Amino acid sequence: xxxxxxxxxxxxxxxxxxxxxxxxxxxxxxxxxxxxxxxxxxxxxxxxxxxxxxxxxxxxxxxxxxxxxxxxxxxxxxxxxxxxxxxxxxxxxxxxxxxx
Amino acid sequence: xxxxxxxxxxxxxxxxxxxxxxxxxxxxxxxxxxxxxxxxxxxxxxxxxxxxxxxxxxxxxxxxxxxxxxxxxxxxxxxxxxxxxxxxxxxxxxxxxxxxxxxxxxxxxxxxxxxxxxxxxxxxxxxxxxxxxxxxxxxxxxxxxxxxxxxxxxxxxxxxxxxxxxxxxxxxxxxxxxxxxxxxxxxxxxxxxxxxxxxxxxxxxxxxxxxxxxxxxxxxxxxxxxxxxxxxxxxxxxxxxxxxxxxxxxxxxxxxxxxxxxxxxxxxxxxxxxxxxxxxxxxxxxxxxxxxxxxxxxxxxxxxxxxxxxxxxxxxxxxxxxxxxxxxxxxxxxxxxxxxxxxxxxxxxxxxxxxxxxxxxxxxxxxxxxxxxxxxxxxxxxxxxxxxxxxxxxxxxxxxxxxxxxxxxxxxxxxxxxxxxxxxxxxxxxxxxxxxxxxxxxxxxxxxxxxxxxxxxxxxxxxxxxxxxxxxxxxx
Numbered sequence: 001x002x003x004x005x006x007x008x009x010x011x012x013x014x015x016x017x018x019x020x021x022x023x024x025x026x027x028x029x030x031x032x033x034x035x036x037x038x039x040x041x042x043x044x045x046x047x048x049x050x051x052x053x054x055x056x057x058x059x060x061x062x063x064x065x066x067x068x069x070x071x072x073x074x075x076x077x078x079x080x081x082x083x084x085x086x087x088x089x090x091x092x093x094x095x096x097x098x099x100x
Numbered sequence: 101x102x103x104x105x106x107x108x109x110x111x112x113x114x115x116x117x118x119x120x121x122x123x124x125x126x127x128x129x130x131x132x133x134x135x136x137x138x139x140x141x142x143x144x145x146x147x148x149x150x151x152x153x154x155x156x157x158x159x160x161x162x163x164x165x166x167x168x169x170x171x172x173x174x175x176x177x178x179x180x181x182x183x184x185x186x187x188x189x190x191x192x193x194x195x196x197x198x199x200x201x202x203x204x205x206x207x208x209x210x211x212x213x214x215x216x217x218x219x220x221x222x223x224x225x226x227x228x229x230x231x232x233x234x235x236x237x238x239x240x241x242x243x244x245x246x247x248x249x250x251x252x253x254x255x256x257x258x259x260x261x262x263x264x265x266x267x268x269x270x271x272x273x274x275x276x277x278x279x280x281x282x283x284x285x286x287x288x289x290x291x292x293x294x295x296x297x298x299x300x301x302x303x304x305x306x307x308x309x310x311x312x313x314x315x316x317x318x319x320x321x322x323x324x325x326x327x328x329x330x331x332x333x334x335x336x337x338x339x340x341x342x343x344x345x346x347x348x349x350x351x352x353x354x355x356x357x358x359x360x361x362x363x364x365x366x367x368x369x370x371x372x373x374x375x376x377x378x379x380x381x382x383x384x385x386x387x388x389x390x391x392x393x394x395x396x397x398x399x400x401x402x403x404x405x406x407x408x409x410x411x412x413x414x415x416x417x418x419x420x421x422x423x424x425x426x427x428x429x430x431x432x433x434x435x436x437x438x439x440x441x442x443x444x445x446x447x448x449x450x451x452x453x454x455x456x457x458x459x460x461x462x463x464x465x466x467x468x469x470x471x472x473x474x475x476x477x478x479x480x481x482x483x484x485x486x487x488x489x490x491x492x493x494x495x496x497x498x499x500x501x502x503x504x505x506x507x508x509x510x511x512x513x514x515x516x517x518x519x520x521x522x523x524x525x526x527x528x529x530x531x532x533x534x535x536x537x538x539x540x541x542x543x544x545x546x547x548x549x550x551x552x553x554x555x556x557x558x559x560x561x562x563x564x565x566x567x568x569x570x571x572x573x574x575x576x
Contacts, residue, residue: 057532
């Protein structure tokens with residue numbers, strides 16, 4: 001298992017998750033996540049070396065539909081519930097200019 | 101306990117179809133119960149009184165005119181507020197979705213409507229279905245109608261409370277790790293988590309996509325069977341929907357359990373209270389008396405299910421909840437650029453538990469930690485499925501408690517997330533394996549509160565599961 005989770009890691013994960021956390025939230029989250037991850041070490045008791053990971057319970061493959069035009073959502077109805085819309089599109093703040 | 105007398109789905113549907121009852125009269129009983137107790141219980145985020153009245157009147161007119169009516173004509177139903185209802189606010193009990201009106205109905209909602217159901221409203225839940233007590237709702241907790249100092253369970257606590265209080269004939273919830281079965285147990289109802297892929301997830305706001313299933317809350321096993329027959333079956337709009345028709349369940353309820361093999365887990369996780377374990381023993385005894393055989397099975401990986409679940413579910417949630425970014429629905433908090441808007445919107449819109457799980461999931465999926473956490477969790481998931489497969493070679497169904505305790509008091513578990521997570525120790529393995537399970541009320545425990553016994557079945561094992569559930573109901 002990796003090192004205990006640090007405050008810096010929590011702050012980085014918050015950025016990845018696009019969550020602006022306050023300093024107090026980062027502190028609280030660091031303690032809570034550390035506690036949970038510590039608890040999760042119980043699985044270290046299991047031998048998992050020859051176990052295949054299970055991504056989904058009932059595997060179905062190549063789920064396709066016929067290539068026919070079907071009814072789709074009404075654009076105006078969709079945009080009516082958006083925080084901001086203009087000219088039949090979602091309106092968003094400037095995309096260029098952020099630092100990462 | 102001060103609640104209105106409850107009608108069953110089967111009786112309402114038969115009564116309305118025959119003209120002995122009217123849909124409007126059934127609805128008015130529910131609305132009267134809501135007027136009397138909803139302030140205290142808070143089962144609903146929204147009661148759609150006028151829509152429901154119009155719909156009930158139309159069904160009554162159809163009956164009078166001799167038109168074709170569906171299998172659920174006049175049956176009043178409450179929907180968990182994470183199922184999309186066209187033009188009717190759908191919030192997931194989160195500030196981030198407040199005010200959002202979906203442009204379409206979930207497949208389950210459409211199927212219920214096609215059979216004549218009358219929707220009473222949208223019920224409260226733990227925000228985005230993350231919790232076991234409905235204390236995590238952004239709009240305040242729901243109270244257990246049987247004892248208002250206690251939680252109704254969660255995350256579908258509003259749906260359970262709505263039926264227990266007589267606000268609707270039946271209701272629907274979603275179950276990702278026990279969110280139908282545990283509140284059903286705590287409110288004295290029958291609650292079903294169908295086999296993964298049996299019921300369409302289209303229009304259910306996703307939490308853990310490989311775990312989520314919609315299922316019914318009913319007063320009786322027969323009600324739950326009828327509701328399952330209506331909602332189950334292939335849906336081309338859900339690519340994980342199993343391509344086969346819904347099984348017949350109503351016609352197996354009287355078959356009894358003679359010759360069936362009922363599994364008892366000898367290495368069951370500890371921590372259940374004595375009153376709950378006593379009821380479980382009574383359930384084994386009742387099935388034995390009815391002609392079933394009780395066989396010992398082992399589930400060595402069962403207690404590791406919690407760990408696997410609390411990595412897999414947050415990982416999937418962190419991905420699913422990325423869509424709530426202030427662009428397409430609900431809340432937006434302005435920022436100087438797109439990224440600032442995302443971060444501010446999500447910080448303001450999500451509650452503590454949702455943030456905690458998004459953080460845990462993002463961490464478990466991030467570079468350098470994937471193998472140590474998420475990858476390991478998926479391997480534990482496989483072990484659990486393999487343990488179940490071995491157990492089901494020896495038995496047809498397995499019995500466990502649904503919840504380790506009866507309904508607990510408000511605040512008992514809110515300070516410690518791990519204590520809350522332990523509520524789901526018996527329900528989680530079913531979701532990880534994609535199997536079927538249901539909770540059946542089986543007498544009472546501490547403080548006269550209901551105890552639920554959980555019937556576990558393998559994938560597509562709904563028929564034996566309902567046979568055993570019906571037998572338990574007959575022998576209470």
